[in-house]
Amino acid sequence: MPELPEVEVVRRGLEKILQHQPHLTEIQLHRPDLRDPIPVDLVKSLKGAQILAVDRRAKYLLFHTTKGFLLSHLGMTGTWRCLSSDEKLRKHDHVSLCFEGNLQLVYHDPRRFGYLDFAKDPTTHAKLIKLGPEPFDDAFSAEYLRQKIKSKKSTIKSAIMDQAIVVGVGNIYASEALFLAGIRPQKKAYLVSSLSCRMLVEKIRWVLAKAIESGGSSISDFKGADAQGGYFQTQFQVYDRKGLKCVRCRALIRETRIAGRSSFWCPRCQK
């Protein structure tokens, strides 16, 4: 489901729900066998902890507590939602975080590609340590990007989706940012000029920011923790628009598979 904008929208929803900094009274693992199994000692590590904040690093949510951090990656289909006291658990509800005052947050994930872990210090966590800069950070500059890709033989689309180069860009926003920057997704990364890198950094930031403003993209069943779907999908310029007219030049949008992922582009606007 989620690229950076969707995860950020979820983070903001959770932050609001947990703003009074409740204590965790109980953690229930209904089904811990995610793609990476949830470690059982997470329950005892977090029991009684008080929520201080909900942060985000890349596509990971970080529940910051008095006892350490709960890391949550939503994979393709993960969601967090509030469960009222009279509601029953549904199929694919794998974890319950029970808080004082009848508040219960449920992790739901049909495909179980999501990830949950406890970390005392997330900055040294194996999953986070290899990640590149946040797209809105000054470290993600045109010069940095050019340096990173100048000898890369993969496509530029694969490069910007590489979480070691920049975090948060997934399959949808990669196609969108490349369209906005006028670069074909299948172009070899080392052929992308410094000037194009400048454009690309700008457009990645712009499209991610716009998507956050719109509450994320709700294709299939994405919902923020406040149960509201986003509407950025209505603003897609190229994604899932194969055969439709380019919004800018009216040429027909094409679809190409790059590294196994569908990629959409305009043959006239992108070089």
Added chain:
DNA sequence: AAATATACCTGACTGC
């Protein structure tokens, strides 16, 4: 070493 392919899962949708 780096680039690409495959695997991990379930559900929704297509075409027969």
Added chain:
DNA sequence: TGCAGTCAGGTATATT
């Protein structure tokens, strides 16, 4: 209606 095939917002691991 059912059944087989394909595809999906991600990422770790295997294979070239």
